[in-house]
Amino acid sequence: MIVDLQSYVPVLRLKLGEYLAVTELDAPVAQRVLPHFVLPSTKERDPEKGRLLTKAEIIQENARRVGKHWPLRPCIVDPRFVRFDDVEQTCAGLLELFQATAYAHVNALPTFSLEDLEGPMSGAASTVIQNLAHGLALRVTLRALGDPGLTTRLHRILLKIGLKPQNCILILDLAGADLDDPLTVGEWVADNYQSIMEVGLWERVVVEATNYPERNPAAQGSTSRTPRHEWTMWKAAVGEDPILRQNLIFGDFGADSAKFNFKKHSAPAIRHYRYSTPEDFLVVRGKTGETIAEAMPRLAREIIDSGSFAGQDFSRADRELWDVAQGHHGPGNASIWRKINMGHHLARVVSDIGSLRGYEIRALTTRTTQIQSDLFIARS
Numbered sequence: 001m002i003v004d005l006q007s008y009v010p011v012l013r014l015k016l017g018e019y020l021a022v023t024e025l026d027a028p029v030a031q032r033v034l035p036h037f038v039l040p041s042t043k044e045r046d047p048e049k050g051r052l053l054t055k056a057e058i059i060q061e062n063a064r065r066v067g068k069h070w071p072l073r074p075c076i077v078d079p080r081f082v083r084f085d086d087v088e089q090t091c092a093g094l095l096e097l098f099q100a101t102a103y104a105h106v107n108a109l110p111t112f113s114l115e116d117l118e119g120p121m122s123g124a125a126s127t128v129i130q131n132l133a134h135g136l137a138l139r140v141t142l143r144a145l146g147d148p149g150l151t152t153r154l155h156r157i158l159l160k161i162g163l164k165p166q167n168c169i170l171i172l173d174l175a176g177a178d179l180d181d182p183l184t185v186g187e188w189v190a191d192n193y194q195s196i197m198e199v200g201l202w203e204r205v206v207v208e209a210t211n212y213p214e215r216n217p218a219a220q221g222s223t224s225r226t227p228r229h230e231w232t233m234w235k236a237a238v239g240e241d242p243i244l245r246q247n248l249i250f251g252d253f254g255a256d257s258a259k260f261n262f263k264k265h266s267a268p269a270i271r272h273y274r275y276s277t278p279e280d281f282l283v284v285r286g287k288t289g290e291t292i293a294e295a296m297p298r299l300a301r302e303i304i305d306s307g308s309f310a311g312q313d314f315s316r317a318d319r320e321l322w323d324v325a326q327g328h329h330g331p332g333n334a335s336i337w338r339k340i341n342m343g344h345h346l347a348r349v350v351s352d353i354g355s356l357r358g359y360e361i362r363a364l365t366t367r368t369t370q371i372q373s374d375l376f377i378a379r380s
Contacts, residue, residue, distance in 0.1 A: 006034035006074065007353045009171075009206045009251035010346060014039050014062060015262055016048060017338025018254065019069040024316045024343055028361050032350045034074055036111070036137075036171075036208070036251065037066055039097075040262040041081035047262065055084060059097045067104030076137045076169070077101060077108040080116075081260070091124030098132045111137035111171065114144050117157045126161045135203075136163055139171040145192055154199045165200030171251070174209035175258035179229035182211075186236025193237070193248055207234060208251035212281055214259045216270055221287035223302070225280040231352065238356075245357055255281060255345040269334035271295040273321070274341040276348040277308040296331035300324040310348065313363040317343030 012018045014037045022035055039062050040046070046053050046061070053061060066077065079097060084090045101108045110133050112125045117138070129136050138157070144150060158165065172192065179185055189207055196205065211229035218224040230252050238244040255274040271286030273296075284302045286295030300321050303309055312322035317340045323329040324340075332340075351361045 005031050007032050007249060007357055008346075008349050009034045009036050009076070009208065009249055010349070011036045011038060011208055011251060011253045011258075012342070013260060013262060014065060015335075015338075017335040018342050019065055020335065020339040021317070021342035021346065023069040024339070025346060026316060026361075026364060029315070029347050029350045030073065032353070032359075032361075033346060034076065034249075035070060036076040036078060037070075038078045038080065038260060039082050041260075042083055043081075044262050055089075055093060058082065059093065059100050062097065063100035063104040063106065066101060066108070067106045071105050072107055074107045074109065076111050077106070078111045078139075080113065087120045091121065091127075094121075094124045095127055095132075098128045102132055109133060109135055109137050109169065111139050113139045113141060113173075114153060114157060115141070117161065118153070122160065129161055129163065135167045135169075136161070137169040137171055137206075139173050140196075141173050142175065142177055145172060151195060151199050154196065158199075165202045168202055170196060170202045170205045172205065172207045174207060175253075177209055179209060179211045179233055182229040182233035183236045185209075186233040189233065189237040189248075190239075190244075193244075204247060204249050206249045206251045207237065208253070209233060210253040210256065210258050212253065212255065212257045212274075214257045216272065216283065216285065217281075218272060218283040218285035220285055221290075223282065223284045223306075225282055227280050228276065228278075231349075235356070250349070250353060252349070255341045269337075271299070273299050273303060273337060274345075275303050275306075275308065276345040278348070278352055282306060282308055292331045292333075296337070297324055297327060310344070311363070313366055314351075315344055315347035316364065317341075317347065319364065
């Protein structure tokens with residue numbers, strides 16, 4: 001896989017709201033995005049089917065969903081939660097999974113952690129890499145980054161799987177990192193970047209981090225703002241160096257924390273929107289006792305009136321948020337709210353990176369259709 005125009009790697013859970021978000025990205029935004037799809041756990045019920053999937057369904061459904069919603073475009077596919085009864089079955093299942101993604105017209109680069117490649121999963125990973133992918137996204141966790149012997153481990157793994165650094169994307173996974181001092185963390189990332197480049201010329205290095213909290217930061221009936229420290233950290237790491245801005249790619253976890261939860265909760269979904277601004281995450285949350293039909297248009301209007309709204313022509317997600325506020329669309333459900341949150345966030349980040357890398361994302365074409373037409377489409 002050759003990284004060309006892609007300048008942003010969002011870590012996305014392969015769940016309905018998130019793959020709908022990438023499906024609806026405007027083309028100039030989509031071409032700048034390299035999604036890092038994390039496949040759901042084989043131990044949890046599939047929220048769309050409402051039950052545990054069989055091994056065959058796990059393989060085929062994951063491949064089909066990526067192929068349907070991100071066809072032919074490059075992406076990273078992460079099977080870290082795909083585990084079957086034993087190591088042998090898991091290895092066989094992973095090979096079948098990446099064969100299925102190829103048949104589903106997915107331009108997938110597999111990703112495995114350094115620990116996976118050092119352990120019993122290495123055989124399956126090597127088979128996938130050599131026979132199906134011809135490349136790798138190698139994920140290095142925060143713990144591994146603190147290991148003084150990291151460069152030796154990287155050399156050993158590359159030799160073991162028969163790849164050169166230029167055939168690999170190296171992911172610095174900072175999930176769980178404390179970003180309260182993003183400038184200091186940025187300096188630390190820059191230092192680590194220099195160290196790992198001694199191993200060889202990686203195709204790209206990606207740093208993935210988030211400051212979004214695991215629990216909803218807004219109390220009922222209130223708003224909150226959480227700084228996008230991961231963005232500040234990346235800007236501190238690359239500084240004014242145009243080469244570093246090109247080769248050290250920004251990644252985050254969308255408008256979300258680094259905690260993975262694929263379950264469909266039995267409790268009512270929290271009525272809220274998450275809206276990314278250039279500086280922070282604005283979260284607006286519904287009131288106690290408020291129905292979805294009452295809450296969501298009001299919350300959408302709150303974002304529009306906040307002074308942080310990017311405009312209805314900024315992205316398709318912003319247009320949908322505007323329509324909810326105006327009553328042209330229904331209030332939606334948890335998957336639709338997540339689609340709006342993520343769709344806007346992806347456009348926001350691509351636009352932010354463009355301001356530093358010298359490209360501009362044009363606004364959508366201003367609509368001329370009448371309200372009655374919008375109402376008909378929304379209700380059909």
